[in-house]
Amino acid sequence: MRGKVALIAGGSRGLGLLIARELGRHGAQVVLAANGIDASVLVADVGSGADADRIVADVVQQHGRIDVLINNAGVIQAGPVDRMSLADFDEAMAVHFWAPLRTMRAAIPHMRRQGGGRIVNVSSIGGKVAVPHLVPYCASKFALTGLSTAMRRSSFATTS
Numbered sequence: 001m002r003g004k005v006a007l008i009a010g011g012s013r014g015l016g017l018l019i020a021r022e023l024g025r026h027g028a029q030v031v032l033a034a035n036g037i038d039a040s041v042l043v044a045d046v047g048s049g050a051d052a053d054r055i056v057a058d059v060v061q062q063h064g065r066i067d068v069l070i071n072n073a074g075v076i077q078a079g080p081v082d083r084m085s086l087a088d089f090d091e092a093m094a095v096h097f098w099a100p101l102r103t104m105r106a107a108i109p110h111m112r113r114q115g116g117g118r119i120v121n122v123s124s125i126g127g128k129v130a131v132p133h134l135v136p137y138c139a140s141k142f143a144l145t146g147l148s149t150a151m152r153r154s155s156f157a158t159t160s
Contacts, residue, residue, distance in 0.1 A: 002027030005063040007055060009033045009046045009103060010073030015122065019070060028068070031059050046073045046099035047091065056106035065114050069107045071100035071144075072122040081135045088136045096123075096140035101147060121148040 006023045010016045012034035024030045033044040033055045042058055044051040059066050075095045077088040100121050111117030126134055127141030 001068075003029075004067035005029045005031065005059060005065050006068035006070065007031045007033065007059045007066055007103075007107075008070045008072060009044070009052075009055065009099065010122075011070070016070070016072040019072065023068070029063060031055075031063070033073075046071075046103065047075075047094035049098065049102055052099045052102035053106050056103055056110070060110050066107050066110050066117060067114075068118050068120070069103055070120045070122065071103055072120075073099060074122070076134065076137045078133050078137075080133060084136055089139065092136040092140035093143065096137075097143040097147060100144060104151065119151075123148065 001023055004027075006020075006028045008016050008020050008023075008030065011020045011030070011032035016032070020030045020032055031042060033042045033046060033051075042055050044055050046052045046055070056066060056069070073095050075091055077084060077092065104119055104121075107117065107119065111119075121144055123141050123145045126138045127145035130138050130142075
């Protein structure tokens with residue numbers, strides 16, 4: 001990983017922070033995108049379409065490349081489905097589906113030009129097994145799992 005640039009969306013705590021520390025330990029230049037805190041270089045809310053696109057552009061502008069993109073940002077709403085609002089579903093989809101799609105679409109052309117790269121989308125068992133009191137979370141994680149599986153097989157995502 002020495003000399004590689006890794007962007008981690010949702011890297012300010014939990015699993016994302018552990019991934020950041022490990023990549024840094026292996027010599028990567030780690031850039032965190034986190035909501036509301038200055039995490040190394042970027043402040044972002046990847047649930048916002050503009051921020052999801054901007055963070056990739058900022059990393060490439062500041063570091064000249066992007067070798068690894070890790071989409072780890074997450075939200076969770078718990079409760080009976082009849083208590084969940086459409087806004088709960090919108091937020092889950094914005095963070096778990098739309099943000100990874102946007103950052104992937106922004107990163108892939110740069111990765112192609114530089115001869116390759118890696119993208120990791122962090123889903124969960126909630127993307128394979130439905131849980132009754134986590135409906136917005138599960139729906140959005142199922143979407144992310146489907147996106148990731150389809151993109152892995154897509155010519156759009158294939159790098160030389």
